[in-house]
Structures are given as C-alpha cells and as structure tokens.
Amino acid sequence: MTSRLKTPVNTLKLKRLGIDTQKEHVAYLRADSHVAMSEGFEALTRVRINYKSRSIVASLHIVHSDSLLNKGELGLSEMAFNSLSAKAGEYISLTHLEPIQSLSFVRSKIYGNRVNAQGMNEIIKDIVKGNYSNIHLSSFITAFAGENMNTDEIIFLTKSMIASGANIKWQGKLVVDKHCIGGLPGNRTTPIIVSIISSLGLIMPKTSSRAITSPAGTADTMEVMAPVTLSQKKIESVINKEGGCVVWGNTANLSPADDILIRIERALDLDSEGQLIASVLSKKVAAGSTHVIIDMPVGDTVKLRSIEAANHLKILMEKVAHAIGLKLKVVVTDGSQPVGIGIGPSLEAMDILAVLRNEPDAPSDLRDKSLLLAGELLELAGYAENGKGNEIATKVLQSGKAYKKFLAICKAQGGFTEPHFAKYKREIKANKNGTVAVINNRKLSRVAKLAGAPDHTSAGLRFFAHVGNKIKKGEILYTIYSETEGEMDYTMQYLASEKDIITIK
C-alpha cells in the first residue's frame, strides 16, 4: 500500500497490437485496470515506461473494450517497442512522468526571451530521448520559426543537433560534400560530382535521401545502378577504398533530432530559415564534412522563388557555417525547369551515365551544372585555384576517369547494374506548331508518379520540350514509361483531363 506514495511501481505485461504511430510513442492501457484507476491515468497522460535499464516516455490511449487488452496488459505502438527493445510477453513498469525541465526554455522563448547554448542543448537532448510529445515538438518548432531565431540561436541549435547523435570521423583532414536546397526534378548532379571529386583523390562520403513526394530521390536513382543501403562499417570501407560513395542517408544516427523535427515541420508546412540551416549543416558536420558546396536553385516552382530570398538565406547560412568551423559556399543556380531528360529513377540514371560516358547526346544542362558545382567544390577545398575548378573538373570528366571512378564506387557498394527502359511506352506529341512557353513541373512530376515512379524504378518519363524550344505539330514532347498496363492507363486518363502541362504558344 505504500507504493502509491513513494515511486509507484506498476507492473504490466506487454502486448503487441501492431499499431504504427510513426515516431510518437503511444501506450494502450485498459480504463478499468488497477493501474489506470489507482494512478488516475487518463487519455493523453504522459507516462514513463521502464524496461530493464531502459525507459521511454509515451502518451496513453485508454482502451474501453476487453477485446484488445487484458487488465494486466499494456499495448505499445511499434516505435515504442523498438525504442525499448522489448518483446511482447515481457513485463514493464509504468510510472508518473517527472516534469520535463527543458520545456521552461521553450516557454521562455515564447515569452520573448532568447535561449542560450545550454538551454538549446537541453531541449535537443530531451527531444532525442523522446521526452517531447508531438504537441511539445510543434510548440518548439513554432516558437523558433520564421524570423524568431537570431544568428546566435541558429548556431546553438546547429551545435546541439550535431551533439545529439553520432559524429563520424574520416582519416584525412579534408572531407567534401554538396547539398541541394529545395527539389528540382531530374537534378541528379550528385553521382557525377562524387565521381569527379573522388577521382582527384578527395574524400566525398555522400549520403542522399529517397523521394518523399517527388518521382525520385538521389538514393532511388543511385539504387538502380548499385546498392545504397549500406551499414556504417560498409560505407567506411567504400570510402577507404574509393574516396567517394553515394548511399542512402537514413542508416546512420546522424543528427537524430532533425529526423524527429522534420516530420512536425512537414505537418505544419512551415519553412523556417533557421531550422533549415541547422538541419542541413548539422547533418554535414555529423557526417564529418569539412568543405561543403550548397546548390541553391531559384525559380517559380522550387523552394526559393527569388534571388533576394536566396541571397538572404545564403548570407545567414555562411555565417552559421563559419561559426561552427565549416568551410561553405552557396552557389545560386537556375531552378526554372527540370535538369536533364529523364524523370524517374532509371531514366535519371541513364542521364547520369550518358554524361559520365561523354555520349554526344548527353543532356548538356546536367553536365554543365555538375561541372560548375564540382569546380566550385575543388576551389573551396583548395585543390584548384580560383577560376580554375571548372576546367579541372571538365578534364577529369572528358578523360573518362570520372566514369571509371563511378564504376569502381558502384562495385565497392555491391556491384554495378545497367538501367533499362520499362516495358510500356507511350509518346505524347505536340498538337500544334509553336514555342514552349510554360512547363508545369508539379503536374509533370505527377505524370511520372502515376506511371509508377519511384517504386517501379524504370517508370517515369523522358522530356524533350524545354522552355523556349520551337516545336512542330506531331513532334514528341515527352515519352511515358511504365512497368504495368494499368499504370499506363491511369496516366493516360489523367492526361485526358489535364490540358496545361506544357503550354505551347
């Protein structure tokens, strides 16, 4: 009877209900269980769940039915099972949650005060431990969004995020990287740049993301040609051997706070400069990079819509990079239309290979942009004199050394595979003469996704009608590829109802 007054220990048996609530820990408890009644636990009460030497914080959902749980059982969401490393049938104890001290720093910020380095550190530590509910995370993101952070606070946030997870160290003091802010269809410069840079002896351990809403992410595209899901140990062996890699970035525990925050930022659809900078730079530094080029495309359908917005972000990003000891250069580029011909993993992979193989019909925009960024990176890293980077990069590409390096990287990652076209193909032709005036990138992406990209890797489209091109009636605007007849049907039905994907005037 004394247990209620001291630290209450309430033992319950774990049951797997198989409910996925993403990163949020949810625990399911019977309303008529002894624990719920004696402790006064209600729906959404935050509790601590203890198992062996580990513990997590979870939000309670209260069950009023006897078909899901017995009174002595506790259900956990899938993520909570993972975080505890517990199995169904094992016993846990449930305790009241102690107050989360770092929330006082968030409140202080809301009341108009600045947060200091220690405050930010405690906030981020608690977030990584899972001590913040989605409600707390949303409040944190909102309080520090927009223009609400000054440069110091962005620096504190970046440093705290770096400290929140693993930090990779590479042999050799110079490790380069590139990053693109805001997606642009077909913008697959990464494998080309990595090949050029690492064939010159520099270290470039590139981690890339998969598609979230686009027809292909760089990791999806690379995966058509070589395995990208590698252990940290395997990544290190690839780098030690070849100096470069292009792998999927979700395997390493780099800046784990970022993975938690980004879900909530998406739900809120909030673009915050400070949080963007901390997100990008923390991942780079945690991955061991010392010199980074940022590709910042500007255009009507990408994240940055004006040169002014880009320059504002550029200056702030360079300040923060300087403060955390990262050499960084932002290159503002044209984001008005897709880069390359292919959209979809395999079709983009073909563009990359055409450039690396110096094929005469390789997309020149993709080649030129890759060389520009590679050149800038060589200059930033001190490998090339100012103004000489592009020339050196071009030579490496033309000599075939970059292609050779790319094949070697693919081999080290698990073996090279040649991309292929999908079974079904349909050509979309111009119905009049004229000049391409406007391309709706968003709708073009939707066409590629309806055709099956990125899950069906060879689905997507090849696109020939760039803005300004003179087009004759009957000429091919783009070709759609799909792996199944059903998806091609879906796509054609969509096209029948959409008239303004490409406007010819």
Place this chain on the structure above:
Amino acid sequence: MTSRLKTPVNTLKLKRLGIDTQKEHVAYLRADSHVAMSEGFEALTRVRINYKSRSIVASLHIVHSDSLLNKGELGLSEMAFNSLSAKAGEYISLTHLEPIQSLSFVRSKIYGNRVNAQGMNEIIKDIVKGNYSNIHLSSFITAFAGENMNTDEIIFLTKSMIASGANIKWQGKLVVDKHCIGGLPGNRTTPIIVSIISSLGLIMPKTSSRAITSPAGTADTMEVMAPVTLSQKKIESVINKEGGCVVWGNTANLSPADDILIRIERALDLDSEGQLIASVLSKKVAAGSTHVIIDMPVGDTVKLRSIEAANHLKILMEKVAHAIGLKLKVVVTDGSQPVGIGIGPSLEAMDILAVLRNEPDAPSDLRDKSLLLAGELLELAGYAENGKGNEIATKVLQSGKAYKKFLAICKAQGGFTEPHFAKYKREIKANKNGTVAVINNRKLSRVAKLAGAPDHTSAGLRFFAHVGNKIKKGEILYTIYSETEGEMDYTMQYLASEKDIITIK
C-alpha cells in the same frame, strides 16, 4: 479505375476498438488494406471520413496486425465515433484531406504579421470543426501566446470564440456573473454570491467547473447539496423560477473552441494573458452575461503572484470587455492562504451553509469575501450606488433571505441534501508552541486528495491554523476526514514523510 484520379471514394466498414484519445480524432487502418496501399496513406496522414451528410477529419494510425481489424474495416477512436454519430458495422468513405486554408493565417502570424478579424474567425471555425490536429493546435497556441497578441487580436479571438458555439439569451436585459482567475483552496464564494444576488431579483445563471487537479471544484462542492448536471432546458427553468443557479458548465455548447484549446494549453503548461481573457470572456458572453465581476487573488501559490501582474491583466481584460460590450470589473483580492475552514466538497459545503445560516462560528474570511464581491456586483449592475453594495449584500445575508433563496435554488435544481462528515477522522496536533509562519497550500491540497477528495465527497480536511495564529503544543492544526480506512492509512503514511506542511516558528 478512374476513382483514384477524381475524388477517391474508399468504402470501409466501421469497427469499434474502444480507444479513447480525448478530443483528437484517430482512425485505424490496416497497412495491407487496398485503401492504404492505393492511396499511399501512412501513419499520421490526415484524412476526411464521410458518413451520410457528415464528415470529420482524423489522423491515421496504421495497423500491422490482423487481430485488430479486417482489411475492409476502419477503426475509430471514441471521440471520432461520437463526432460522426456513427455506429460499428456502418459504412463510411475515406478521402484525401483538402488543404486547411486557415493554417495560412497561423503561418503568417508565425512570420510576424498580425491576423485580422476574418482570419481569426476562419481559424476558430476550423478548430471547432476538428480540422486542426493536435500539432496544428499547439502551433496556433504557441504563435498567439505570451505577448504575441495585441489588444485587437485578443478582441478578434474573443469574438470568434463567442461565434463558434451556442449563445444563450435570457429574458431581461441584465444578467450578472462572477469568475475567479486562478484557484485558491476553499474559495467557495459562488453559491453565497448567487444566493444574495438572485434574492434581490437579478439574474445570475452560474456555470462552474469540477476539480481538475484540486481537491474540489465549485461544481463538486455544490453537488453535495444539490444536483448540478442539468440540461440547458432545465437550467432555463431554474433561472425562470429562481433567477439564479449553480450548475456544472460542461453541458452547454458554449465557446466550444475553448474546450479544445484548453487541453493543449495544459499540455504545454502555457499561461497566456490573451488566451486567458478570450477564454473567460467568451464563455461569459456566450452564456448571456452582461455584467461580470472578476475575482483576481494574488499570492505566492496562486496564478497571479504580484500586484503588478494582476494590474496588467486587469487593464487588458477591461479593454477587451469594453470592446465586446460587456460591463466588467476586476477585484484584486488576497490569495496568500485558503479561504474558509473546509477543503474537500462536503467540508466546503459546510462552510457555505454556516455563512448562509449566519452561524456564529462561520468562517469570517469566506463571509467577508463573498459580501465584498456581491457588493461590487450590485454596484456594477447599477442596483446599488457606488459604496453601498456591501451594505445591501450584508443585509440580505443577515436577514436570512439569501439562505432561503439558496434552498429554493437547490430545490429547483432537484432537491437539497445536508452535507455530512466522513466516517474516519484523525486530528493532527501541533508538536510545539509558536506562531504559524508558512502554509504549503500545494501539500495541504495533496493531503485532502489522498484522503479521497473530490471523488469521495465527504473526504478532505478542516483547517484551523491560519498564518499568524498563535498555537500551543497539542492544539489541533487540522482534522483529516476519509470514507475508507485505506485512504486514511495512505494519508498518514504521506504525513509521516512530509514535515513542512505547516511551519510553526
């Protein structure tokens, strides 16, 4: 096959899982169901659920087990079932959620802009419809917290909240009310004030709350003496008959946005002046009040800890009240220690009755405070000249008219019951001579709760050792009451470990 491209209609059969997630709508869908796969629905995707002519928005939780749901079934949280007025076994359709337009006003606020009347209206409308997830609600509350709202925005918020639900109209143009900001143990002036005021012919339809973390709310205390859970129709008949009532406020749909927001504010532990003002005033106006007295206790263990803070809130509150056409007066009072002798529903009810019955040992602090507030209310309502309110209120109380009115109100609400003492009683005595220096109100409340209050209505304590009292060794400091032996044991064990509930020096 075309359904995917136009408005997708996905029919699923409802299953009741009995999961309580409070106000948030959650829907449970099998990961391997046709709907989840063809629509790309993931955990936390926001979806629209359509049933007959109604629809709600819900967050998806994805189920990876076949024991909870069949592939053609959709589970709903209890609140979602209620909001849809649907039953298990019925069919609903699931569709993608259209963008919630009003979120752009929240984002604009985060970016530093002011929101206008129309923007605030649309936000509050969407919140009441359930279109905001907890993540969105938290962002809204954070963006408008602290000093972030100017007076105009507080006025817009208050008006929008009034418009968001029912608005009660009373016959007679003058309807009075009182409200206390920030809890103080035993501060049960309400039934006394209502009795005085309504016996003078004014209309005072008082709705009160139950305890959340305290040993008793006014509704809990009143319920010891008369029923408080009344339908709107029944409340109206009580008012038409007696002019006053003291009922539980959760039955009417007044300012429903407030009920949604307050849960999130509690989870964030955020005190925001603007949101507090909008919350209090919107409920009052929606309830039909025209003249309101605000009791604002100031002390170390209540919400308002300084006279400066109280005056700041007072001025802002009076400005907003003026703008929405409400006559309002704030009375700053002493909040340094409990009011009355009893703590716990029945024991507080005894204090109220002792005052109403003019018993010689009735707690004078409770009587004086009730008369002060009743007097102010009479003056505000124009019933008494300035400076004469207290005198009139005192006369009504001393004459026995107020007690008679109280009994009549109880009868109209369903019948009067005399409160009684609990079965078990234990006296706590002073262990030395001295003067009461400090009372820990928080720990004193905990004692009353461990003894069983408010669920066991006659549990709690009677408290005799006010600050400044001279105490002799062996004199009774307070008496504990409980309905079960077990709870008395709990309480005594707690007392054995806590030495500083009352400090005698």
